[in-house]
Amino acid sequence: MDQAHQLRALMQEPKISAARYSRMVAVASGKGGVGKSTLTLNLGIALAKLGKRVAILDLDFGFGNLETLLGANATYSIADVKAGTVSIEQAMIQGPHGLRVLAGGSGFTEMLQWGPQELSHFFDAMDELEASFDWIFLDTGAGLTQVQLAFLKAAKDTLIVTTPEPTALTDAYSIIKLLHHHEPQFSCRVVINQITSLTEGKQTAHQFQKVCKEFLQRDLPVLGFVYKDNDISQAIKLQTPYLMYAPRSQTSRSIERLAHQLLGEPVHQTTGISGFFKKWMTMN
Numbered sequence: 001m002d003q004a005h006q007l008r009a010l011m012q013e014p015k016i017s018a019a020r021y022s023r024m025v026a027v028a029s030g031k032g033g034v035g036k037s038t039l040t041l042n043l044g045i046a047l048a049k050l051g052k053r054v055a056i057l058d059l060d061f062g063f064g065n066l067e068t069l070l071g072a073n074a075t076y077s078i079a080d081v082k083a084g085t086v087s088i089e090q091a092m093i094q095g096p097h098g099l100r101v102l103a104g105g106s107g108f109t110e111m112l113q114w115g116p117q118e119l120s121h122f123f124d125a126m127d128e129l130e131a132s133f134d135w136i137f138l139d140t141g142a143g144l145t146q147v148q149l150a151f152l153k154a155a156k157d158t159l160i161v162t163t164p165e166p167t168a169l170t171d172a173y174s175i176i177k178l179l180h181h182h183e184p185q186f187s188c189r190v191v192i193n194q195i196t197s198l199t200e201g202k203q204t205a206h207q208f209q210k211v212c213k214e215f216l217q218r219d220l221p222v223l224g225f226v227y228k229d230n231d232i233s234q235a236i237k238l239q240t241p242y243l244m245y246a247p248r249s250q251t252s253r254s255i256e257r258l259a260h261q262l263l264g265e266p267v268h269q270t271t272g273i274s275g276f277f278k279k280w281m282t283m284n
């Protein structure tokens with residue numbers, strides 16, 4: 001059976017109720033450097049601090065920096081998992097409060113060339129991941145390549161990170177517009193990072209929501225705001241996650257508020273992490 005046949009067979013598997021799956025959120029940004037990876041990591045830590053079992057998959061191929069932010073060196077990547085040489089648990093980097101990060105390298109993009117044995121190892125590992133974590137974040141790359149867009153379409157549930165800068169907002173809007181046209185059922189909310197005051201955050205949110213309503217007829221929820229703090233770059237230099245570096249700062253508190261907001265959201269229909277990768281593979 002060739003890979004296309006296998007995938008078609010896999011896609012026939014019945015959907016299981018969303019309650020049985022981990023909550024899976026793809027984090028994306030239009031413009032690079034807005035703070036997407038820093039936010040993903042610290043939001044993950046904030047949820048882990050609240051007792052949730054959290055994993056982050058680094059899908060920012062070639063540019064992933066989660067391991068650097070954690071001050072760790074990934075010994076293994078997804079390539080070792082699909083080869084069956086290590087378990088998914090062994091492959092993941094350990095972070096604070098039980099957080100786990102799986103470095104992607106270029107491994108995921110090569111999935112389309114994997115043979116049946118490798119796909120079987122990989123999907124077994126994804127099922128294990130599903131059983132072990134309450135939340136799975138997908139740190140996707142910035143911008144709108146075909147690969148990234150397919151990730152967001154497959155994930156169905158996205159968190160778009162922007163700053164109040166017009167260029168970042170324009171690029172965030174471009175992603176939302178594209179997803180809106182290609183995948184109208186996608187669920188999406190925005191985080192405005194690096195605000196200098198709540199007034200700035202609220203005004204930015206209001207303008208952005210107005211544009212989405214006017215041009216896409218879409219109500220866009222804003223999950224919340226994260227304050228700008230120059231100490232973030234100091235924490236990065238020390239390779240210490242910011243939430244551990246400055247746990248009581250205004251910025252850490254704003255990240256913790258986001259974690260509470262996420263916990264309060266209704267659970268979306270999902271096909272789980274395996275379903276996500278299967279869908280992504282059929283799109284490429």
Ligand SMILES: Nc1ncnc2c1ncn2[C@@H]1O[C@H](COP(=O)(O)OP(=O)(O)OP(=O)(O)O)[C@@H](O)[C@H]1O
Binds near residue numbers: 142227
């Ligand atoms: N809330 C914040 N306050 C101040 N600086 C921040 C904040 N969030 C992120 N930064 C800074 O922004 C820079 C980029 O952060 P990060 O690498 O997380 O961005 P990114 O959007 O993931 O980038 P890329 O698109 O390259 O993956 C970092 O150097 C960090 O210091």
